[in-house]
Amino acid sequence: MNMQDLPMPADIPIQAAQLAHARQLAQQSGRPLVEVLEAESGLPPDDFVRALGQLMHYPVLTALALHALQPRFDQLGFTEASHWQAVLLASEGPTPWLVMADPFDEVLPHRLQTMVSTPVRWCLAHRNDIAAYLQYHENQMRAMDQMQPETAHAGDEPSPVEALSLKSISEDSSPVVRFVRSTLYDALKAGASDIHLETTLHGLHVKYRIDGVLNEVGGLNGVAQAEQAISRIKVMSELDIAERRIPQDGRCKVHALGREIDLRVSIMPSVIGEDAVLRVLDRKALSEAQGISLEVLGFAPEMLARIRTQAESPYGMLLVTGPTGSGKTTTLYGIISEINTGQDKIITIEDPVEYQLPGVLQIPVNEKKGLTFARGLRSILRHDPDKIMVGEIRDGETAQIAVQSALTGHLVLTTVHANNVFDVISRFTNMGVDAYSFVSAVNAILAQRLIRVICPFCKVDDRPDAALLTKSGLQAADIRRYQFKKGQGCGQCHGTGYKGRKGIAELLQFDDRLRELIVAKAPISQVKALAAESGTRSMREAGLKLVETGETTLQEINRVTSLS
Template identity: 40%
Template sequence: MQNKKNQPATEEQKIKDILLREDYVSAKDIENAEEYARKTKSTIVEYLLGQQLLTRDLLGQAIAESFGVSYADLNYNQPTRDQILAIPEAIARRYRAVLYAVKDDSVIVATDNPKQPQMITALKKIFPQKNLTVAYSLKEDVEATFVAYRKPLETRFSLILAGNRRVAPEIIEEILGDALIFKASDIHFDPQEKEVVIRFRVDGVLREAGRVPKEHYENILNRIKVQAHLRIDEHFSAQDGAIRHSKDGKMVDLRVSIVPTLDGEKVVIRLLGEYVRSFTFSDIGLSAADQQLLAEASKKPYGMILVTGPTGSGKTTTLYSLLKALNKPEVNVMSIEDPVEYKVSGMNQIQVNKQTNLTFAEGLRSIVRQDPNIILVGEIRDRETAEIAVNAALTGHLLFSTFHANDSATAVPRLLDMGIEPFLLASTLEMVIAQRLVRLICSSCRFSASMSQQELAAAFPKLAPYFNQKSLTFYKGKGCKSCGDTGYKGRLAIFELIPVGRELKEIILRNPSSKQVWEIARRDGAHSLFEDGIEKVKNGITTIEELLRVAAPPEQQPQAMR
């Protein structure tokens, strides 16, 4: 037992002691935080920050004190691009280190783990003539500086701009064309003092695509507003619109959001490309075993299937893949969405419209009177929508929806907390799916590397139980022109499926915690998000680093790997 206490919890205990000793929080606050952490499988820090009992700066100072080093606030004293690039990218990412301050004879390097072995040796090779001091900074602040290492995408519109040609509003057509080529999900127009930075979100990561002189931006902005049917004389209010863009005979739906900032109006365009609409279960990452479970649940004449996950985790794509398999002439499929992301032939899709009071709840009431077999509700956001959805599933309809929850087990207590009667939920819920998106290793620059069990245990201590072989082979991407030098190209999902069987239905009647739900699901053979990701790592689909970016290893020991 003593060994367990000396593992990861030690650092949290140190932080807790410092927070109490310095009166950052009260003993009652810590008690509430520990209770919350037990119930939600989170940390006391998440509770304290969420309840605004602690600021990020105070947290950083407390953690720095637990390490016995000073705190470097990378938000207040932001390092320059030259400072960041002073440490080679490979070293910076390996140790999550950034050059924080430089003096004549000394440097301060910030990292989120000052106790990393070999880090000091590696940094002294970079700064051989300087006295080196290591400081602590929050992990997300350190990683935010790594954007400086990203190389701009080689876009056609940036070459047009570099050629000193007249920048016409029609340049937006080239920008959209480039975004489709790179399969970007979003285009960002970020106004700055003298220019506008254009970035594409590719495989979940924002990358710079080009820059437009500020004097040409107004014409581009007005063209976007006209095409999206927005007011061109409005510069101080947020506006939302949509564009139907035709490219090479194909229609692409664009969602436009414009908000005023200090340096001008920022535009974000969401691209709903054709390359998403044709996805199958295999394309999105479902294993054969999980496909079978989902197929069995979706063949039932009534009930509810929920897909959970954060914004941008591919929930809608999963539901459309499911509907594509079920959408047949003899079936009436209807949806209420905000917005309608993909138009599907043979499916009756309704767009939420707040101006006409067409909300999820009102739309769902109307759909039930349209004699549907299958209903898609874009999102369950409130108690009213949840109650109508459950009743629709109870009265002979198969209903699919998305729901915001950290994992599949948490969805059950969250729905009960919204006020859904336990006996109604137990009668209707057939399956809960949780998912996250991971980037795929680029097939053009993929290479293999061997690693022993000892090396794996040293680099990733928590992963050793998931690999039984003495010699392991992992895959990575070197980085090439095809993937924009990232080593990744494309994304798919990792999944966690909980079929709701007899035992789960019985415990739902007793208002269970997420832990109780997960324990029963495990006994029934459910695997966690992380375990599904490990399978994809073993198959050379993604990397360990990418998996750890989106999913944490579960507290329990892994099941026998499939």
């Protein structure tokens, strides 16, 4: 990063009288002058640090620019950086940046310069942004630095005993165990939904999926240690550590953050070694599960009303579709929680049971023992249910039974993987379900996605360029009503500009005209035209509505939804 890349202070001057008064208060209270001055200025943190840079003639580093640079803890250690609220950052040129929070500490520059052997360029950042930056890198180091090879050097080829020894990867004192444990702990603390361990020619890359996007949190040097880390995951999941040629699936439980958390494990061989993906299935406490409702995903009020209308149907099928991690199961749990009045028998069959719902009979799939979705669903029908939830329809047999259940007076809630509501129709047809039975059973199909929303702590006005507007399919006349916003990046969102996610959805409600078109195998264009006439709005339209109100960005909508 060059000097011109640093945002210069804005014209928000701090008056000399304010500074003099703040000095007097700081002497009386013993508090740091920079904190007293900020309180006296009444400015927001970003404006204050820009005004402070103008006052003290320092360039200012925003949280976004801060997170774009790598720390130089080899020259100014993490402990010293935390103590002095200052951090040394690598730059594109030969001179690194030394970022500090308190320019009034006259001793600080001399002390830091003696610790750093090379010349530096000084700049300012807000103390909260520096603290968040250090916390972020501390989480990374806790996971990565605990894995120190004891006997092998980085890059050494492992011996067969070293790579496959069950003893070496099961003892609590093993550095591999400490590495895996800290990696899992940090991922759970960060709210990751998936943990990716990717083998490379030189070691291991660790990535967390947070808010639906992969973030690399570090790497592990050494082929031997990488293989032992994957083997440790296999041991935890009761998989075969000697088998490296075929995919393996398993699961395990860990106790962290005060509760038991399930991990669904997938091991996949590659030309280099093996990769592991751990899906986090956070089994909430019973008291938390009681609070699940449809509001959790943040659907628009009009969409919530339409979903609730479908959930109140006495019979039929409500299908929820979307990719993995789009909140389908949470939507179904929210529906069940709202319709569970105690007057109906509600039974679910799931793989796995993610939340425990009071008053609901929940059955976990166990394919090793022969309990599949199809077999479990047959047994459920003999248990006098009123409402049934099927975790996922994967095959024709399950689809046939679910449709027949909906036709015989049960309300069936289920999920299926498809890109949109119209693809679900062909999906069931391809699974061998009779079109007439399918349209007679289905009340509605709900397709949904989760999109990231702009971080409220660093939201600012935005003006998208013409290329982005064209790519997004917006016309010049349309954009006048849009309140374009973006996140600058701050400590709260780790420099991403996004914090949290919100649901967008499209709902296709079946009526007689739509059923007739589907049974007659009409072109999909006619089905879409009739659906639009009946009030179906696409997920892209729902997403653009959030862009219009300044809740998310065009880039995020383009990432999640298709223009077509």
